[in-house]
Amino acid sequence: xxxxxxxxxxxxxxxxxxxxxxxxxxxxxxxxxxxxxxxxxxxxxxxxxxxxxxxxxxxxxxxxxxxxxxxxxxxxxxxxxxxxxxxxxxxxxxxxxxxxxxxxxxxxxxxxxxxxxxxxxxxxxxxxxxxxxxxxxxxxxxxxxxxxxxxxxxxxxxxxxxxxxxxxxxxxxxxxxxxxxxxxxxxxxxxxxxxxxxxxxxxxxxxxxxxxxxxxxxxxxxxxxxxxxxxxxxxxxxxxxxxxxxxxxxxxxxxxxxxxxxxxxxxxxxxxxxxxxxxxxxxxxxxxxxxxxxxxxxxxxxxxxxxxxxxxxxxxxxxxxx
Amino acid sequence: xxxxxxxxxxxxxxxxxxxxxxxxxxxxxxxxxxxxxxxxxxxxxxxxxxxxxxxxxxxxxxxxxxxxxxxxxxxxxxxxxxxxxxxxxxxxxxxxxxxxxxxxxxxxxxxxxxxxxxxxxxxxxxxxxxxxxxxxxxxxxxxxxxxxxxxxxxxxxxxxxxxxxxxxxxxxxxxxxxxxxxxxxxxxxxxxxxxxxxxxxxxxxxxxxxxxxxxxxxxxxxxxxxxxxxxxxxxxxxxxxxxxxxxxxxxxxxxxxxxxxxxxxxxxxxxxxxxxxxxxxxxxxxxxxxxxxxxxxxxx
Numbered sequence: 001x002x003x004x005x006x007x008x009x010x011x012x013x014x015x016x017x018x019x020x021x022x023x024x025x026x027x028x029x030x031x032x033x034x035x036x037x038x039x040x041x042x043x044x045x046x047x048x049x050x051x052x053x054x055x056x057x058x059x060x061x062x063x064x065x066x067x068x069x070x071x072x073x074x075x076x077x078x079x080x081x082x083x084x085x086x087x088x089x090x091x092x093x094x095x096x097x098x099x100x101x102x103x104x105x106x107x108x109x110x111x112x113x114x115x116x117x118x119x120x121x122x123x124x125x126x127x128x129x130x131x132x133x134x135x136x137x138x139x140x141x142x143x144x145x146x147x148x149x150x151x152x153x154x155x156x157x158x159x160x161x162x163x164x165x166x167x168x169x170x171x172x173x174x175x176x177x178x179x180x181x182x183x184x185x186x187x188x189x190x191x192x193x194x195x196x197x198x199x200x201x202x203x204x205x206x207x208x209x210x211x212x213x214x215x216x217x218x219x220x221x222x223x224x225x226x227x228x229x230x231x232x233x234x235x236x237x238x239x240x241x242x243x244x245x246x247x248x249x250x251x252x253x254x255x256x257x258x259x260x261x262x263x264x265x266x267x268x269x270x271x272x273x274x275x276x277x278x279x280x281x282x283x284x285x286x287x288x289x290x291x292x293x294x295x296x297x298x299x300x301x302x303x304x305x306x307x308x309x310x311x312x313x314x315x316x317x318x319x320x321x322x
Numbered sequence: 323x324x325x326x327x328x329x330x331x332x333x334x335x336x337x338x339x340x341x342x343x344x345x346x347x348x349x350x351x352x353x354x355x356x357x358x359x360x361x362x363x364x365x366x367x368x369x370x371x372x373x374x375x376x377x378x379x380x381x382x383x384x385x386x387x388x389x390x391x392x393x394x395x396x397x398x399x400x401x402x403x404x405x406x407x408x409x410x411x412x413x414x415x416x417x418x419x420x421x422x423x424x425x426x427x428x429x430x431x432x433x434x435x436x437x438x439x440x441x442x443x444x445x446x447x448x449x450x451x452x453x454x455x456x457x458x459x460x461x462x463x464x465x466x467x468x469x470x471x472x473x474x475x476x477x478x479x480x481x482x483x484x485x486x487x488x489x490x491x492x493x494x495x496x497x498x499x500x501x502x503x504x505x506x507x508x509x510x511x512x513x514x515x516x517x518x519x520x521x522x523x524x525x526x527x528x529x530x531x532x533x534x535x536x537x538x539x540x541x542x543x544x545x546x547x548x549x550x551x552x553x554x555x556x557x558x559x560x561x562x563x564x565x566x567x568x569x570x571x572x573x574x575x576x577x578x579x580x581x582x583x584x585x586x587x588x589x590x591x592x593x594x595x596x597x598x599x600x601x602x603x604x605x606x607x608x609x610x611x612x613x614x615x616x617x618x619x620x621x622x
Contacts, residue, residue, distance in 0.1 A: 032441065033438075033440075034437075034443070036433040036436050036437035037433070037434050037438075039429065039430040039433055040430040040431060040433065040434035041434075043486065043489050043493055044453075044456065044490050044493060044494075046486055046490065047468075047487045047488075047489060047490020047491065048456060048490045048491070050471060051467035051471055052467070054467045054470065055466070055467045058467070058470075115361065118354065118357060118358050118361065119358070121351070121354045121358075122351075122354050122357075122358040123351070123355050126355045126358040126359055126362075127358070129359060129362045130358050130365075132362075133362035133363070133366040134362075134365060135604075135605065136365075136366060137366075137368070137369065138604070139597075139601040139604035139605065140368075140369060140597055140600070140601070141550070141551040141569065141596055141597050142551060142553060142569075143551070143553050143569035143572055143596070144372070144593040144594075144596050144597045145368065147572060147573075147576060147589060148369075148371065149368065150576070151371070151372075151375065151590065152371060156386060157383060157384060157385070157386060157388070157586070159371065159388045162388055194365070194368065197365075198365075251458060254460075255460035255462045255463075257461075257462045258553040258554050258557075261557070262553075262573055265573070265576070265577045265580065266580055276462065277460070277462030277554070280462060280463075280465075280466060281462075281465070281466075281558075284465075284466035284469070285466070285558060290466060293466040294466060294467065297462075297467070300460060300463035301459060301460075301463040301464075304458055304459060304460055304463065305455060305458070308454075308455060308458040312451065312454040312455055312458070315498075316450070316454065319450060
C-alpha cells in the first residue's frame with residue numbers, strides 16, 4: 001500500500017534457492033503459525049483493511065454535510081460511481097494520468113536500458129562512476145529531489161534557465177516553467193525519470209551480466225553487427241527483466257501524487273495539472289466529498305490490483321520454486 | 323589472377339581489416355567512456371547542485387549568474403536552518419515516528435516471516451498472495467479513508483496514529499524479504515544446538531538470531547527509509563505545524579517563502595540534512611533490493 005515505493009522499494013525476495021521449510025515441522029502444534037502471524041495481520045487490518053472496507057461502504061452511501069453531523073448514512077447503491085464517472089473532470093484526469101504514466105514508464109525504461117548497455121561497454125572505472133551517480137540519484141528522498149528540481153528550474157535564479165540562455169535560447173530568460181501545464185509536466189517527468197532510471201538501469205545491468213560471453217563471441221564470429229547483437233541477442237535475453245521492470249514503472253507512475261502536489265505550490269494551474277491521486281485529494285480533503293473520493297479510490301485500487309496481477313504471479317512462481 | 327597472388331594477398335587483407343577495425347573499435351571505446359562520464363555527470367548534477375547551494379551564501383544564490391564551484395563556502399545556511407526555524411522540532415517528530423515504525427515492523431514482520439517459512443499451514447499461500455498484492459496498493463487510493471479513520475479516533479497529528487499506518491504499509495515487503503533470510507537458516511542447525519544441550523530458546527537466541535542479523539538490519543533500514551521519506555500520508559494525517567515530519571516541514575518552509583524571495587541556501591541546506599542519513603542507509607540495503615527483484619526474472 002501506502003508509501004510510494006517509487007524509487008527505493010521494489011518487491012522481490014532476497015536470497016533465492018534456500019532450503020524449503022523442513023517437513024518435520026508439520027508435527028508441531030498447528031496453532032503456533034497463526035499466533036506468529038497475529039500481530040502482522042492485526043496491523044494490516046487496522047492500517048489497510050479497515051480503510052479499504054470503509055471506502056467500499058462509503059462509496060455506496062450518500063455522505064454529505066448531514067452525515068458529517070451525525071445523521072445516519074443513506075444507501076445509494078452505485079449513484080456515487082455514476083455521478084463521478086459521468087463527469088468530464090474525472091475523465092480528463094484519467095486520460096492525463098494514463099498518458100503521463102505511459103510516457104514516463106517507457107522513457108524511464110528506454111533510458112535505463114541505455115544506461116545498462118553503456119555500463120557494459122565502458123571501462124570498469126567509468127562503470128563504477130556511473131553506478132555511484134545512479135545510486136546517489138536513487139537514494140535521494142523524493143521530497144528533497146522535487147525541491148532541488150524546483151530550484152534548478154527557478155524562473156529567475158535557476159541554473160537551467162541560465163544554461164539555456166547561454167546556449168542561445170534567449171526566450172528562456174526568466175521562463176516560468178510551472179505556470180504552463182505542458183512545461184509543468186516536463187519538469188515533473190524529469191524528476192520522476194531522474195529518480196526512477198537507476199532502478200531500471202541496475203536491474204537491466206544485472207540481467208545483462210547473465211548473458212554469457214561465449215554467446216556474444218559466437219555471434220561476432222558469425223559476423224553479427226553490434227546492432228544485430230543488441231536486437232537479436234541482448235534484448236531478447238533480458239526481456240523477462242525488462243517486462244517486469246516496465247510493469248512496475250507503469251504501476252508506480254500511475255500513482256504519482258506527491259511530486260505533482262509539491263510542484264503545484266508554485267502557481268501552477270491546479271485544475272489542468274491534477275493526476276488521479278491529486279484529484280482524490282482535492283475531492284476528499286479539499287471539498288469533503290468523501291463518497292466521491294472513495295469511489296475514485298476504489299477505481300484506483302482496482303486498477304492497481306489488475307495491473308499487479310502478472311507481477312504477483314511471477315513472484316508466487318518463485319515462492320513455490322524456493 | 324594466379325594462385326600465387328591469391329595466396330600472398332589472402333593473409334594480408336584480413337590483417338589490414340583487423341587493424342582498421344581495431345582502431346575503429348578503440349575510438350568507439352573512448353567515445354563510449356566519454357559518453358558514460360557525461361551521463362554520470364548529468365545524473366549527479368542535481369545532487370551536486372543541492373550540496374553546493376547548501377554551502378553557498380544566500381546572497382550569491384540570488385544573482386542571476388550561478389557559480390559552478392564552491393568558492394565562498396559557508397556553514398551559515400546550516401546554522402540558519404538549525405537555529406532560526408522549527409527544523410529541530412520536526413526532526414524530533416520524524417525520529418519518533420520512524421523509530422516506532424522500525425520497532426513495530428521488525429517484531430511483527432519477523433514473527434510473520436517465521437510462520438510462513440518454518441511452518442506449512444492452512445491459509446499460508448493465501449497470506450503470501452495477500453501481502454504481495456497489499457504491497458502494491460498505492461497510498462493515493464487509501465489516504466482519504468485513513469484520514470477519516472484517524473480523525474474519528476482522534477489520532478490526527480499523533481505519533482501513534484501515523485506509525486500504525488506506516489507499519490501496515492511496510493510490513494508486507496519486509497515479511498517477503500525476511501522470509502528468504504529465515505528459510506536460509508536450516509532448522510537442523512537449531513536442533514543440533516539442542517542436542518548439544520541448549521534449550522529451545524537458547525538455541526534460537528545463540529544460533530538462529532545471529533544468522534538472521536543481516537536480514538533484520540536490512541529490513542530495519544528499509545522501514546527507516548520508508549517512514550523517513552514518506553510524504554503522502556503525512557500530508558493528510560499531520561496537519562498541525564507542531565506535528566510536521568521533516569518532508570512536510572520542508573515543503574511548508576519553501577511554500578511559505580515562495581512569494582517573498584526564497585532563501586534557497588537554507589532550503590538546500592535543509593534538503594541536504596534530510597537526504598544525508600537516507601543516502602548513508604540506502605547504500606546498505608540497495609544491493610539486496612535490486613538483486614531480489616531480478617533474481618526471479620533472470621531465472622525466468
